[in-house]
Amino acid sequence: MSAGKRRDLVVVGGGVVGLGAAREAARRGLGVTLVEKGHPAREASWAAAGMLSPFSEAVEEGPFLDFGLASLELWPDWVGALEAETGRSVAYRESGKVRVALSAGEEERLQARIPWAQGRGLAVHWLDSEGLREFEPRLSKAARGGLLVERDFHVDNRRLGSALEEGAHRAGVEIRAGTAAREVHSRKGRVVGVELEDGTSISTPRVLVAAGAWSAGIGGLPRPLPIRPIRGQMLALAPASLPSPRLLESEEVYLVPREDGRLLVGATVEEVGFQPGVTGEGVQALLEGALRLVPELGKAPLIELWSGFRPGSEDGNPILGPDPDLEGLFLATGHFRNGILLAPLTALILGALMAGETAPPIPTPFLPARTRVPARSG
Ligand SMILES: Cc1cc2nc3c(=O)[nH]c(=O)nc-3n(C[C@H](O)[C@H](O)[C@H](O)COP(=O)(O)OP(=O)(O)OC[C@H]3O[C@@H](n4cnc5c(N)ncnc54)[C@H](O)[C@@H]3O)c2cc1C
Known part of the structure; x- marks a missing residue:
């Protein structure tokens, strides 16, 4: 392994999660290198549909819904700043969504969501079959009704990925594409560097693992990450x-x-x-x-x-925040179906924490401590 230069932070993975957090950390003064095994934002962040749907994606009230709604709140300012600094449009649209019931069972399940949505002050309205067809005339005649969800939005995630790459670059992030990170190196319980597949290494006191579905393949972590x-x-x-x-x-x-x-x-x-x-x-x-x-x-x-x-992840929630067993290791992975939605809040939290600043709280069920294997008794 050849000796490398020293950086304040190495981010492993150049999807929307890694790019967003790298940009945020660089804006807060850290010297950041982002290592990407292929091309930035060409994996899940490229393949996604770009829906920003906290209500539709939440199966019940709880931390995911709270976190998703908090991230949705950040979107207008977050994309506004990104578009202004890069001169690129990411086609963020506050469109709303209609969830259509094509069977009696679907109708029942959708209507069951209305009380808890309205209890949270979310703007949802039931449209009967006639109202629905007036509103969306091209829907099938089989549609029995639908739930209009006003605050489910969307963005062109492919444009977002390109804009974030440019935004990270403009913020001073050094992007090393075409090189995979192999292993995080540590000494006495602290991160000291990252070894890359090409045999080089980067000295750093902080590493953020944001390698999406590949996060479990990074060596040198205190325990295998339960990501698939x-x-x-x-x-x-x-x-x-x-x-x-x-x-x-x-x-x-x-x-x-x-x-x-x-x-x-x-x-x-x-x-x-x-x-x-x-x-x-x-x-x-x-x-x-x-x-x-x-x-x-x-x-x-x-x-x-x-x-x-x-x-x-095993419980469907992201794994976010500082690792409890290795100082300097941060995790931002496991965003499953909602990494585009959650990108702004993930970036804000991780960027602030890695720069040693106060960050919005991470819900306890998202913290990395839950990935520790329980000690066996007896
Ligand atoms: C079909 C589909 C539809 C989706 N629709 C939506 C949606 O509508 N709304 C929504 O919010 N989310 C959606 N998602 C989920 C969303 O795409 C992901 O949650 C999000 O993109 C995760 O971002 P990421 O940066 O963690 O992962 P990725 O975008 O996969 O980025 C991870 C990066 O890490 C790199 N990498 C991996 N290993 C290494 C290594 N060892 N060294 C260096 N680099 C490495 C990879 O090459 C990759 O570029 C969808 C996903 C899919 C597949």
Whole structure:
């Protein structure tokens, strides 16, 4: 291993999580190097649909909903600053979402969410079948009703990734693309550096592991990180005109409009390890779901197919914050289906903590301490 230069912080992983945190730390005065094994923002952060949906993604009230709503609050200022400093638009849209019930069961499950949403002051409204068709005339006649969620938004995550790369660069982050981090080095319980696949090393007192679905593969951590890849397949249609400016969602699929006229259809959720690509079954499920929602999409050209690996944790929550067993090690991974939504708050918290500043609190269920293996008794 050749001796390397010294940096205040090395960030491992250049998705939206790593880029966002690196930019934030650099803006707070740290000398930051970000190491990316491939190209920045070309993995899950590129493959995603870009929905910012704390309410729809929350299965119940709790820390995920609170954290998601807090992150959503940051979005306007966060993208405003990013767009101003980079001169790029990321197509952030406060569109709202309609969650459509295609069966009696779906209707019941959606209506059951209304009391707890309204109890939290979230703007949701039930539309009966007639009201729904007036509001969204191109939906299937089978739609029984729908829940209008005013504060579910979306962003073009591919544009966001490019803008964040540029923003991190402008903030002074050195981006080393095409080199994987192999191992975190420590001495006497403190981080001292990172060894890269190319045999070089970087001396640093702080490392942030933000390697998405690959986070478990980084060596030298106090314990294996319980992160696994969860494949998501998606496709894009090019309808003559978009069915709605809003997000549309059933229990099978969601439809996301893009500024260039594409309509994204997502997404499968599959435990197949790091097996890349799209499958006949996956595409069939997505197309059938899309056509059940908006039948006229059957005429739309199918123009793109892709997949990506979500970073899944055991409990579905992100793993965030300083590691309790290795000083100088920070973790920001396991964002599963919501890393785009949670990117601003993750960046703000990690950026501040790594710079030694006061940060918004991390919910206890998200802290790295929960990944410790309990000691065996007897
Ligand atoms: C199909 C699909 C749809 C999704 N839709 C949404 C959505 O609508 N809304 C939402 O909020 N989220 C969505 N997500 C989830 C979201 O994409 C992820 O949670 C988020 O992108 C995670 O960001 P990340 O930076 O942690 O991971 P990634 O974007 O995967 O970035 C991790 C980076 O680390 C790099 N890396 C890995 N190992 C190393 C190493 N050893 N050394 C150096 N670099 C390394 C990788 O090359 C990669 O670039 C979706 C995901 C998928 C797959």
